[in-house]
Amino acid sequence: MSKINELVESLTTPILDDMNLELVEVEFVKEGSSWFLRVFIDKESGVDIEECGLVSERLSEKLDELDPIQQNYFLEVSSPGAERPLKKEKDFHKAIGKLVYVKTYEPIDGLKEMEGVLTSYDGETLVLAMKIKTRKKNVTIPKEKVAKARLAVSFS
Template identity: 75%
Template sequence: MSKVIEVVESLATPIVNELNLELVDIEYVKEGKSWFLRVFIDKENGVDIEECGLVSERLSEKLDELDPIPYNYFLEVSSPGAERPLKKEKDFEKAIGKNVFIKTYEPIDGEKAFEGVLKGFDGETVTVDMKIKTRTKTVEIPYAKVASARLAVTFS
């Protein structure tokens, strides 16, 4: 499966770069009896349906030429949405000051899930301010222990 993602990334990257878009994530998953190839793209003010359609059309042509996927699948190109995943170091850097949700591979201070404002990232440590009742607790999470992270939507 990771080989499929690598190939799709190599095909999608020049397409999104040419359109001044960002390749956020790629998923290749089986749901029920069907396989889905999901490509998530974005830009500063969000992407629109025309941009998703254009990337889908160009990527589909490249995939048809190379035919790297052995199964029938559905190609979906979309925005990562409000709860965008944080996958790369630059994603963390861009998310400083925003609300995030982070899961870790192992407990830190007895917890494996953290939600709060991302206060800093130095390449090795992710610093999050978590609100706990009437106080704020600062948690430092080693970047190597982050299993998954995403922006978190909060309703005030």
């Protein structure tokens, strides 16, 4: 995690704690010629635009006070959406029984991208119940081999 992400996380956490919200992710990225500081927040029932706006105002004040970022950037505070990333231990535990997408660093059972129901997570391995054509298969994925994981949305 970059120093900017760590600093923004430390500035954001007290604001979110005060509002009973959760920090999902911070990203500081360059897209084209512009820099974006994105802060994704959530709560069990979902966040609304007013909550995002309030967090944005309060965080912006803190960032203006400290002025830790050299580049000009756009601050965006939003919900992670339906395809919320799974990063922290509790994210994986909360996703048990839900449809998830997992991308791995190297192939597992010949696949680097998988989608299925997360049936278990013990801190070290994930087990996905996948449907491959007409047969069902459980795939065990070591946590250290997960490059990216998120909730998935099914349109069927």
